[in-house]
Amino acid sequence: MKKSQKRRSRSGCTECRRRHRKCDETRPSCSSCRITGRECSYEVRLLWGGRPFRKSRFGDCLSQDPSLTRVPVSTSSDFSGRAFVYGSGCESSGQLSHPKATILTHSAGNQIIRNPDLLSWLHPTYRSLLDHFISSTTRALSCHKVVQQDFCAVLVPMALQTPYLLVALLSLAATHRVSLGIEQNLTELDLLSTTSLNQLQNVLSQPNFHLDDATIATTLTLCFTEIVSDGRSPGSWRLHLQGAAAMISEHLKTVKVPLDSLPSATSLLWRWYFSMETVSLLCGNLSVPPSSRAGLLIQDIFEHDEIDDLAGFPSSLVPIFKNINRLTMESGYTQNQPGNINATSTTQPSQPSNSIIDRCHQIINEINIMLLTAKVPRFRPNVDSTLTSVHRSDFTALDETYHHAALLQLYRRVLNLPSSNLLVQSSVGQIIRRISSMHFLDEACPGVAVLQPLFSAGCEAYQEADRENIRILLCRMGLRYGMGNVRSALGFLEDLWYMRDANSDSEGRVRWDKVMVEKGLDLLAY
Incomplete structure (x- = not known):
């Protein structure tokens, strides 16, 4: 019986489409790319x-x-015909x-x-x-x-x-x-x-x-x-x-x-x-x-230092977040660092260039000055008069945790310090302490916005007491506000902690961002 010829796929990997060859669409890597040793990736092609x-x-x-013209998609994603109007x-x-x-x-x-x-x-x-x-x-x-x-x-x-x-x-x-x-x-x-x-x-x-x-x-x-x-x-x-x-x-x-x-x-x-x-x-x-x-x-x-209404970060941190992301991209860890999931205790992490290190320390100093000279959070004019003393206290705590989340990003994703480093653990402890002091109220309040700082701390927590506190806080947040990404964040942290423990990795050589990429995840802790 004559075999039916396989039609050229319209949803094959980027490499096969570029070379106009058939793709079996196996994920995370198709057969052709595995044979030729080329990087295999899938993208949503923007068509109307x-x-x-x-x-x-x-x-x-x-x-x-x-x-904005190309948006890579996790290789583990299955849109099943729900690729959204832009795809x-x-x-x-x-x-x-x-x-x-x-x-x-x-x-x-x-x-x-x-x-x-x-x-x-x-x-x-x-x-x-x-x-x-x-x-x-x-x-x-x-x-x-x-x-x-x-x-x-x-x-x-x-x-x-x-x-x-x-x-x-x-x-x-x-x-x-x-x-x-x-x-x-x-x-x-x-x-x-x-x-x-x-x-x-x-x-x-x-x-x-x-x-x-x-x-x-x-x-x-x-x-x-x-x-x-x-x-x-x-x-x-x-x-x-x-x-x-x-x-x-x-x-x-x-x-x-x-x-x-x-x-x-x-x-x-x-x-x-x-x-x-x-x-x-x-x-x-x-x-x-x-x-x-x-x-x-x-x-x-936004006015300088004005608090964001939805995620609770101060506008003064926005350029710092952008610089962190830029430094992380320049350091090239995602592309050049060996896969961390199977890292051993003897694996030596890569180090960034002196230029990147200098710029990173400048940003760290800037954040520390912000923490030392912290002012009362500022809000839009029509917001300030509506806040209770509890809300103000919680906004102050949330503001501090975002600064420590930024420090953790610099310590781990740019300088590649081990999780056990005292600077890293100091920021982890401060985030847990400040969020533990906040109120998860049955109303619109700063408590709805703690996921990003709490997730950042969880990615570097290696002591069981810290992990348990983070579990409790995420569960409280999930039960109160019911956002599915809270559950996803906790699930990711549990996997990360198990992976590190299985490799006796208290140093954090299993980098959370590397694990997320290799698992094909794209979690937004918002």
């Missing part, structure tokens, strides 16, 4: 529904910032004809907020999800009540007039319910996820498409949903974030007012993007350039 991407409006937008393979779904989906296409005016009875056109299941988003999801997203109210005041009216944003918010609410352990129909969740992606793609592919706040809000909502979804689509949040960056870059071309005079809706959305992009600088994955043009420009919105 049927049109060449470079000829689309969004493609033209991306072409202005080349760093290929986002196929039409028969679920779109589901009768419930049509309910979400109803357009309504701002009166809906003033009279909840007018939501009768919305299916009861979706009304319940919308209520969950307003009362619970926004609380877990916000460091204080003002920004929670901003989310409700901006996103909900906008969503009730924009079907694809409404579906995205409902998908986020359903995802949050799953993370909290609340009963949630998973088929309904998949329907909402698929529908939101397809509806947004349909809108963006229209010839007369007009970029507005609702489109950016939808993209950021989809990004945040992937971040907190407990690993349903590892790494896909990055593609959404890149899409939002390109949209904002395009939007900046038409802004006629100073950035500090933006409409409230636009300001909130840009702050949300900037918050996620900043935290992504610390996630250990260097496959994407450290900053975008949008992020550089949006930074002007």
Whole structure:
């Protein structure tokens, strides 16, 4: 019987596609690359529904910032047709004809907020999800009540007039319910996820498409949903974030007012993007350039030392985070250092150049001066008067932990100091001590933002008492706020600790960022 000829794959690895050869798509390395000894990687190719991407409006937008045109994907990811609107393979779904989906296409005016009875056109299941988003999801997203109210005041009216944003918010609410352990129909969740992606793609592919706040809000909502979804689509949040960056870059071309005079809706959305992009600088994955043009420009919105409303870091640390990422990339550890997973106690870590060491110590000195001369955290004018003494105390603690998280990044990812080093363990202890003093309240509060510093400390904790304290704090955070990435972070730390213990590796030669890359993970502790 004649064998059917294997068709050339449209989703093969980068090397096979470049050489126009067949790829068996084996992951993490296909057969051809293994035989030839070449590096094998898979990427999401940015294409729009049927049109060449470079000829689309969004493609033209991306072409202005080349760093945004390719987003590598974890080799362990399986998008299974859910590659998001910016990627290929986002196929039409028969679920779109589901009768419930049509309910979400109803357009309504701002009166809906003033009279909840007018939501009768919305299916009861979706009304319940919308209520969950307003009362619970926004609380877990916000460091204080003002920004929670901003989310409700901006996103909900906008969503009730924009079907694809409404579906995205409902998908986020359903995802949050799953993370909290609340009963949630998973088929309904998949329907909402698929529908939101397809509806947004349909809108963006229209010839007369007009970029507005609702489109950016939808993209950021989809990004945040992937971040907190407990690993349903590892790494896909990055593609959404890149899409939002390109949209904002395009939007900046038409802004006629100073950035500090933006409409409230636009300001909130840009702050949300900037918050996620900043935290992504610390996630250990260097496959994407450290900053975008949008992020550089949006930074002007913030006053010096102003506290971020969503992640709780001070704006004064943003250039330091960028410099850390830049130094880490220049040191070339990710590319040149031997695989650390099988490191032995006799393995000697690579050392950076003298130039990198000098620049690193300059940043360390700058951070230590900040810690010694710490001031009362600053907030937006309309926020300061709403904070209680408990909130202020917790913000001060959170501010300090972000400084120590930055120090840990420099000690470990740039200088390559061992985990047992006194400087490293001092910062680990300070983060645990300060977060242990904070309050995990049943309201919008700084406690929602401790994941990044706590994860940083966990990656370097080698004493069992410190590890147990981190377990307890992450479990408290997960139970209270129900974000799936908290569970993912703890799972990663447990694996890392076991790996180090199995190799008698108290020195931390098994580097956490190296492990994350080799496992094909892309966790954002946001």
